[in-house]
Amino acid sequence: MAFSIVTWNINSVRLRLPIVLELLETWQPDVLCLQEIKCPNDQFPSAAFKKAGYEHLAVHGQKGYHGVATISRSAFTSEPEPMSFCDSGHTRHIATRHKIPGVDGTALLHNFYVPAGGDEANPDINPKFKHKLEFLNAMLEAFTGNLAHEKNIVVGDLNIAPSEHDVWSHKQLLKVVSHTPIEVDLLNKLRDDAAFTDLVRQHFPEPEKLFSWWSYRSRDWAVSDRGRRLDHIWSHADIAAQLSGVDIMRDARGWLKPSDHVPMRAVFG
């Protein structure tokens, strides 16, 4: 009895509702985690998701920017949990609790939209990059502190491509925010200190190139293939032991009116 979780930065859930419903039809995941829904809670298209069989919704949105939502076919095993990660009022996180077949107890599923960080990789002159580092440090503190006893799953747009095999050109992106050593080191420290397994790399080991995002600002994304792996699925070891598959839906980048990110799923059991 498999259980699957999908994560997708949708870049406006209202504009792209048709392709989200298409994805649900194709993959029929148990849980879908969306980032950049770009709408307040009361404008989230809840009715369409309920009609599609996803009756349990945890929406944390705001007007115009950011926003995350986790939707599920089965009930959460407790109320969705709001937490603050130094996000200065931004809606960048929601946690929901789930029973996963084969895993003792419950899993706490964290849906994240980490700040992109602006253009300049210097926290002294760029407040957006400073915010990104503070957000990651708050995640480090939480997952090595009060959340350390939980069976955590972290999914979402972490806005960092950590490995040289997670970008089209390591050398050309070393000074580009998303792949600079300061943020990569911090993300790797978070993963290691909090004992997370990178499930996507567990399934597709290095040195295979993996991308989940391609910029809108290129003539032909598929030909130039200048992608980055900005989206991630991590978990506690007990949950990683149940992983049976990972898929990255690269084709979705070529759909009509696509998001610049593609959906990614982990299957357990």
Next chain:
DNA sequence: ATGGTGGACGCTCCA
């Protein structure tokens, strides 16, 4: 070295 595109919002910000 530069600028390229896209979404929300409302005379501009963010990615």
